Amino acid sequence: MTSDAAAPSYKALLGLKPARRLALASVPADFSDWLDYAAVIALVVFAWGEGPYVMALLALALSLPYVVVGPFLAVIVDHAPIRTVLVISNLGRGLATLAFAFVDQTFVLLALVFLRGCIDSAFTPARQAAIQATTPEALRGHANGLHQAINQTSKIAGPAIGGLLLAVWQPQQVFLFNAVLSGVAMLLAATVIVPTRPVSDAPKGKFLTESLKGIAEFRRSTKLLIALIFSSCAYFAFFLYDALIALLADGFGFDATVFGFSIAASGFGGLIGALVAGRVAERRPILTMSLAAMVSGTTTALLASAALLGWPVQVAAFLLVLGFMGGATAFMLVPYRTIVQREAPPDRIARVFATGEAVIVGSMLSAPLIGSVIASQWGTPAAFLAGGVMLVLLGVVTLASVLRP
Secondary structure: OOHEEEEEEEEHHHHOHHHHHHHHHHHHHHHHHHHHHHHHHHHHHHOOOOOOOHHHHHHHHHHHHHHHOOOHEEEEHHOHHHHHHHHHHHHHHHHHHHOOOOOOOHHHHHHHEEEEEEEHHHHHHHHHHHHHOOOOOOHHHHOOOOHHHHHEEEEEHHHHHHHHHHHHHHHHHHHHHHHHHHHHHHHHHHOOOOOOOOOOOOOOEEEEEEEOOOHHHHOOHHHHHHHHHHHHHHHHHHHHHHHHHHHHHHHHOOOHHHHHHHHHHHHHHHHHHHHHHHHHHHOOHHHHHHHHHHHHHHHHHHHHHHHHOOOOOHHHHHHHHHHHHHHHHHHHHHOOOOOOOOOOOOHHHHHHHHHHHHHHHHEEEEHHHHHHHHHHHHHHHHHHHHHHHHHHHHHHHHHHHHHOO
């Protein structure tokens, strides 16, 4: 770089028209996801009065598409024009959301939630492919930080806006509004100019063989494999305690209001963390992930130890710790995506990303159940302690593998 103006920065990233338009298209796309989530929960729990069994099925309907469908749809994503996939997937998500508004049976709604997740399992790898194709390598860390920040903002504001809308609208009306948001995302995605990807010289095989080429890339690249194993273990550790934050807050004597603030603090920490991680992820991504795991795990373990020992924790300190934990999570996610975009060939990136998503989500599925067993046997703080210790060990082992001569 010859000048500060040419140095990698968010300003330089947003100065690129394709990157700017892709980020702009991501705003309504991500907001519609979280508004949908809030409206589906409101409809199933408060309007239809469903209980834990249906909520468990809903969690599966939200998660399984990325495990059982995403890796296969990624074959199509890798061979189709990226902009076309972005447009069609936003259209499909909008139509699925529109269908939510006309459903009056729980299992039909769950089937549509699964269908929307299948469509989204094509949209997410396509967006990663678009970032790779439209962003210079030096700015990809910033691009991933920006898109993660958009997602975190949606995660904070989406349910809040959804709650306000649900105060005056029925869930079905929120679904109609979300369908319009997906339409806006589709129109914005249509304006993104994505360079044509290079055509692979490798002969095309059968569909199943093509879908397995994402796995082959993890075998080829040690850095990709380390990043995937790290991310799978990290998310497993997170989800050991993620669903138990309300119980931990209650154990410290905090009420529902503080719990609500703690979720907001975690989201805000994730937002700040994503923007900062975007600045450093490109240089030493695996080192960044390792140090973040060690810091996050230590913080989580200390909070859990305070709860186990009965030490008092002030509200401000509790919120600060939750925000810090949320920020550290972003320091693990942003570098992972940066590594995928750096290591995966352009003609296979969707399959590589979808394969990684399938492994990560698959590893997450059992974590809440295991965390609840730990909590029921030894108390809620024990689940946080187990997750924190696992993160520290993960960071140490990963760091050792990187520093090994």
